[in-house]
Amino acid sequence: SQQGEEDPQALSIQEGENATMNCSYKTSINNLQWYRQNSGRGLVHLILIRSNEREKHSGRLRVTLDTSKKSSSLLITASRAADTASYFCATDAVSGNQGGKLIFGQGTELSVKP
């Protein structure tokens, strides 16, 4: 069953602006991860946030996690044309020996115009 829902489905911004993508999920998790996918390519891991963490930064990326609301957000600051890609959240659900299995959300398609 699908775990994550992402919002918005598509986002178009100008270079230099910030981009915020949101992810909601349904069950308890060990961690939540964000991935980027350029057109026709594989997914690239961006950042992992554990269930006991509330915020994490990596370069221009900021991820928040609210386990009480079962939601996460990814903020990309000072966006660049090269950030144009699809962004997926993925949850590693707490369930027996399933550690490591990820369930992906539907993704947000980000377009950054020069």
Add this chain to the structure above:
Amino acid sequence: DAMVIQNPRYQVTQFGKPVTLSCSQTLNHNVMYWYQQKSSQAPKLLFHYYDKDFNNEADTPDNFQSRRPNTSFCFLDIRSPGLGDAAMYLCATSRTGTYQPQHFGDGTRLSIL
């Protein structure tokens, strides 16, 4: 650079003709995954291996099989491809454990004639 390599990048096959997709890794990760991704959709896990221990997802069609002859290689066999199997197939690896990111290959785009 250590990486996950998928061959071929593009594969065309005929309806009903068996096809094999391959994945190799130099990361020495003991977990390998196969995902199916259709256009503008989320990757969907088909199966994964913990070492040689095979784990099939409940909704993966019987038409899909997999082999992992050693740590480095993993194959996806589609026995009788249908038009609905046209998709991008992604291979990924990770270390065992809860807080491990997955490393993806660039995928094989499969077309069915």
